[in-house]
Amino acid sequence: MCPHRLVLEHVTSRWGVLVLIQLLERPYRFSELRRAIGRVSEKMLTQTLQTLERDGMVHRDAKPVIPPRVDYSLTDLGREAAAQVRDLALWTEKRMTEVLAARQAYDEARTP
Numbered sequence: 546m547c548p549h550r551l552v553l554e555h556v557t558s559r560w561g562v563l564v565l566i567q568l569l570e571r572p573y574r575f576s577e578l579r580r581a582i583g584r585v586s587e588k589m590l591t592q593t594l595q596t597l598e599r600d601g602m603v604h605r606d607a608k609p610v611i612p613p614r615v616d617y618s619l620t621d622l623g624r625e626a627a628a629q630v631r632d633l634a635l636w637t638e639k640r641m642t643e644v645l646a647a648r649q650a651y652d653e654a655r656t657p
Contacts, residue, residue, distance in 0.1 A: 563585070564603070566634060575615055578617060602622055604620050620621065
């Protein structure tokens with residue numbers, strides 16, 4: 546697989562999109578981010594954050610305090626990717642009526 550396709554897969558994955566868009570607002574602690582996104586398992590969020598961190602999109606800031614505090618934020622590269630993903634999400638929301646109409650027309654054309 547081409548390296549750029551793998552990065553595209555990470556950025557546009559189900560949870561990758563939501564993490565990037567949410568982190569556009571501000572840095573989040575893990576539990577805050579999980580609540581903000583909703584319906585994501587701890588394991589899946591951890592894997593998504595690690596993948597995006599490895600790709601240079603997310604910065605993990607572990608503070609040496611008790612109890613441990615870890616904040617997640619976007620890097621410059623991550624902010625650029627998140628803006629692109631957010632624009633696509635906004636376009637999808639804006640055009641949903643047309644998508645639903647197209648689906649209905651498609652389904653009706655194939656119903657015997």
